[in-house]
Amino acid sequence: MNPPSTPLSPIPQPPHSLRAAIDPQSIPSPIDTIEGDREQWEDQTYGTLPGGHVPLSTTDYVAIDQGNSSPKFLRISTWNIPSTSRLASDCRIPIAAVVQPFADQDPREEEIPVVDTGDIGPARCASCRGYINPWCKWVDGGMKWTCNMCTHETAVAPEYFCNLDANLTRLDHLQRPELNKGTVDFVVPEEYWAPHSPLRMEPLFQSVMPLPTSGRRQPQPMNYIFAFDVSLEAVQSGFTHSACSSLLDLLYSQSESGTEGHQGDSCLPAESKICIVTFDRTLHFYDLSVRLNLHLAPPIATLMAYLDDVFVPLRDGLFVDPQGSQPAITALLSTLGKPTTRMIDTEAALGTAIVACLASLAGTGGQVVVFTGVLPTIGLGALKTQVDESTLFGTDKENTLFAPRDNTWKDIAQQCAEEGIGVSMFLGMNRPIDVASVGIISSLTGGELYFHPRFDPPRDGIVLQSQLRRLLKRTTGYSCIMRVRCSSGLRVANHYGNFYESPTGDLLFGTLDADKAISVHLEHTKTLDDSMFAFVQSAVLYTTSHGQRRVRVCNLGLQVASLAGNVFRYADMDTVVCHMVREGISKLPTQRIAKIHEQLTDTCTAILLGYRKHCAASAAPSQLIIPEAFRALPVYTLAIMKTKPLKGRNVTADVRNYQAHKIMSMSVRCTMQHLYPQLLALHDLSDHVALPDPTTGQLRWPSTMRTSYIFMESYGLYLTDNEEMTVLWIGSDISPQLLKDLFDVDDILQLDPHITQFPHLPTRLSTQIRNILAHRHEQRGWTPKFMIARRNMDAAELEFSDMLVEDQNNAAMSYLDCAYTSTSFSQWFGY
Known part of the structure; x- marks a missing residue:
């Protein structure tokens, strides 16, 4: 798109006395x-x-x-x-x-090649226990190999022996991926199976059936527990309903109206089993077996009201094949989350619910996915409402905002990790939920946190389903x-x-x-x-x-x-x-x-x-x-x-702790793109960008630009993405033709700022931008929250401005001013 004929000045910025x-x-x-x-x-x-x-x-x-x-x-x-x-x-x-x-x-x-050496297991150094790899050397005619890390010589098992050639390389070198590939998967024998956890002096739960405390457990397909908060606030916000609808759709590719989609397109491995638990002031377990599913009625809940004495009240029908028990699961998930006149419980025993999930998976391991929407003020790990945290920043008590207020949460997390149970949590609350306490369970078990404050189903429902799909479909051990x-x-x-x-x-x-x-x-x-x-x-x-x-x-x-x-x-x-x-x-x-x-x-x-x-x-x-x-x-x-965990100005402790959890586990790529978000000038896309090449079919992606208002124009259209949210910034002097091509409106005031995705229009610009977003979705595996920020009109512009890390924001100087005024930066740049 060509800019208007009349030149427009860059967006005005706060005065910087040293910028010149x-x-x-x-x-x-x-x-x-x-x-x-x-x-x-x-x-x-x-x-x-x-x-x-x-x-x-x-x-x-x-x-x-x-x-x-x-x-x-x-x-x-x-x-x-x-x-x-x-x-x-x-x-x-x-x-x-x-x-x-x-x-x-x-x-x-x-x-990645998979190597199965049978009962002998992968070859390992007898000294440092390192695994055999392409950098090891063979000696003594192939009878021994020298560890590249500790130089110890280890004898070769008879079943693994092979003669060497004139270059002292095994004759089967090319047929052994572990000898020529840097990354391999070894299938391991029984001695590598996960051990049973020892009996604790103060266990968090009682087991109906005695659990073995010695020996090793046989590997089995991963089982899943989905735990839903059905307290009054979580249900009224629509959070629980959105969570149930998303899971139902992912399990059976089924729409909310009940119309079946692609059969067999479940996000779970075919051999896995699932369990559904709900909680408010009490815990509810469900027998999902086919034998009890009559006339498609929802399964009857078995209640556990003793929150400090946790046990699993049933075993048969607790874990079921999601395909074999589809009628029962569909009936239950379709009912959960719908408000009823009998709903009066405003509290939710999150800690007790997670311990119950721990008790259900003890001895086998697996994954727990929790959807919760209120501060856990009852049951194990009960928390009180936090004092005014804004008074603590900048004081000696500031660090207390980043540690659990009750050690019960840390104890639960450790026991889950030892049992091989990962806990991921979707947080859809309207009030502070103390992420420092509840989030440590996900942090110590290798799980994930998903943060949806003030959950709004039309805005956040699409994101939640996308996150849940990625959680269930990505490679997971x-x-x-x-x-x-x-x-x-x-x-x-x-x-x-x-x-x-x-x-x-x-x-x-x-x-x-x-x-x-x-x-x-x-x-x-x-x-x-x-x-x-x-x-x-x-x-x-x-x-x-x-x-x-x-x-x-x-x-x-x-x-x-x-x-x-x-x-x-x-x-x-x-x-x-x-x-x-x-x-x-x-x-x-x-x-x-x-x-x-x-x-x-x-x-x-x-x-x-x-x-x-x-x-x-x-x-x-x-x-x-x-x-x-x-x-x-x-x-x-x-x-x-300037990241939210470390920025100087006041940010709620929940946001800081959530962002800290995310960054501590991010890949290098996500970290770099989170710190310096990609910024694209969409109004300046050439005709061949983000469109298939007529000869090769390949797509060429647009170049990014520096993250600063200095390099932006008031007639521009800019898209930025920090791995957490995508914001489209629309300049106040934008061309009506751009709006028409992208949103089918002529005036910026006619644009709905609450839309969650671009409309499908037959214009070149619409196709290009949707291709760009689809490419980012493919790279990331899920769709982040989408926001529109019209200049000087929408609150989302604050989020957009915070992503421009080269500008003066987040209680810190701009990159330009910092380079001139800071003693350290002056040394770097030679000023």
């Missing part, structure tokens, strides 16, 4: 790097052998596994590890790795145990993410899915040989949703550098930024936000000054010297400080 001193275009920005990297890898594949530069996490690329795991599974802060702790200290780049073992792959990539190992000379110092760390140092996840990542901080224990490689190996022991016990192993061989220039040359800013934001958020329960800001600034300053001191010492003091890999580090550091 610096040209905004001269300050380093991530956009040039992101777009350049995307163009580089658009038409070529990435081979994972060490020695080259790795694509950015924000780039869509096809990786070929050549013995190293794809960066989608394992990224590290520098692909040339410093040889000594002294060199690492001089460079000041944190040695960190981010592991996302079940990350989604590009459809063009080869699937349960009863997971994870350990990250590294080669001799390095050690794992800290872990960051959503998990429960056992006393033995293993990371326990009730469930671990495709969207979850953890980060580890590595330290030197001795000098590394720069003529050798350094290694990192991640191993996740898990049960698939179809009931097979496996180990997902990710391997990485890294070059060792003795020069600071090589460390910086192959540094990975995406991983560094991901590590910085996680480390900062992890300190919220112990440190004040202002102190965390100082530490983030110091970290960024130290990295850039380390480069100037050790790689560009001869440059003039006034010369702009920034390492190529970290050109955008200052703006990302500023963006970290």
Whole structure:
């Protein structure tokens, strides 16, 4: 679309007295790097052998596994590890790795190979217990192999033996994926099955049937429990009804009117069973077996009113095949959530309900999905309404807002993690719900939190169903145990993410899915040989949703550098930024936000000054010297400080804790796009963008722009996305033709700001924008909340403005002013 013939000035901004001193275009920005990297890898594949530069996490690329795991599974802060702790200290780049073992792959990539070695299990080092991988060496004619991490020689099992060729390579090398692929799945024998949890001194529940406390449990398909809050407030808001309708549709592809859609299109594995529980002041269990389903009447509830003495009142019919019990499940979900005159309970015993789910899945493991809408003021973990939290920010008691107010919630979470149970929660409340307390259950079990304050069914119902679909359909393992190992000379110092760390140092996840990542901080224990490689190996022991016990192993061989220039040359800013934001958020329960800001600034300053001191010492003091890999580090550091968990101005504790939970488990890609949201100028799309190429059929996506009002026009149409919500900003001087092509209205005042999706119109612009949104949906796997922000008219403009991280917002300076006024930034830029 061409702009109007009369030139229009950029959107006016608050006065910045120092802005004239610096040209905004001269300050380093991530956009040039992101777009350049995307163009580089658009038409070529990435081979994972060490020695080259790795694509950015924000780039869509096809990786070929050549013995190293794809960066989608394992990224590290520098692909040339410093040889000594002294060199690492001089460079000041944190040695960190981010592991996302079940990350989604590009459809063009080869699937992860599955290796079954039978009863002998995967070959492992007798010393460090590392798994065999492409970097191991064979000795003694193939009778032994040398571990690449600890150099110990381990004998080969007779069933696994194979002769070597002249190059000391096994003759079956190409037929053994574990010897030539960086990422593999090993099918494991009985000794790897999940152990039964030991009997606790003070168990949270009573079991009707005695549970075994020794031995191991046989893997089985993952079972699901769906727990619905049926208290008065949750039902009246429409939250419970939307949740039930979404689940019903996903189970049977069935509309709310009862019309059947695509049969067999369930989101659950065919062998899985489900259970439905409801709760208010009491708990309600349902026998969903076919034998009791007469005349399509809803199943009769079995009540448990003793909230402090939890047990499961029935076993038969509690877990059922959703296809075999479709009539009973349909009748129940169609009834739940509908207001009745008998509804008087305003309280909901969330803690007791989760413990009841724990009791139901004890001994087997599985996944619990909870829908709740009120603060749990009754039952286990009962909470009182929080005092005015705004008085605590900036004080010594600020950190109390980021920790559970009742340790019962932490105890429940730990027991769930030990039992291999992941708990995900949809929060649809109208009042504060204390996410710091209830959310720790999802954080420690590897579950997910979904936040829908002031739930509005027309606005949020589509998002809830999309989130639930992603939750059920993505790759998910349960009863997971994870350990990250590294080669001799390095050690794992800290872990960051959503998990429960056992006393033995293993990371326990009730469930671990495709969207979850953890980060580890590595330290030197001795000098590394720069003529050798350094290694990192991640191993996740898990049960698939179809009931097979496996180990997902990710391997990485890294070059060792003795020069600071090589460390910086192959540094990975995406991983560094991901590590910085996680480390900062992890300190919220112990440190004040202002102190965390100082530490983030110091970290960024130290990295850039380390480069100037050790790689560009001869440059003039006034010369702009920034390492190529970290050109955008200052703006990302500023963006970290502007995130909702760490921003300076008052944000409710629930929002801070929810956002902290999300960021701590985000992939590197999602983290980068959350910190610096993508901003697209939709009014300036060329004719060939986001439309199929007539010859190849491929779609070319538009370039992004810098996130600042300085670069926007008042006649423009802009779309931004921070992985949480999508906002369309409409300028007050927008062309009527643009509105007509996109919304079929002529005047901006005629536009309904509450629409939740673009109308399907036969115009080129409408097709382009819907293609762009469909592409983002495919990348993410779900649809975020959509909002329209007309300039100076809609409240959504506040959310849009907060996403423009280069501007003055979120109680922090703009990137431009910060670069000039801050002592640290002045040092970075040479002013």
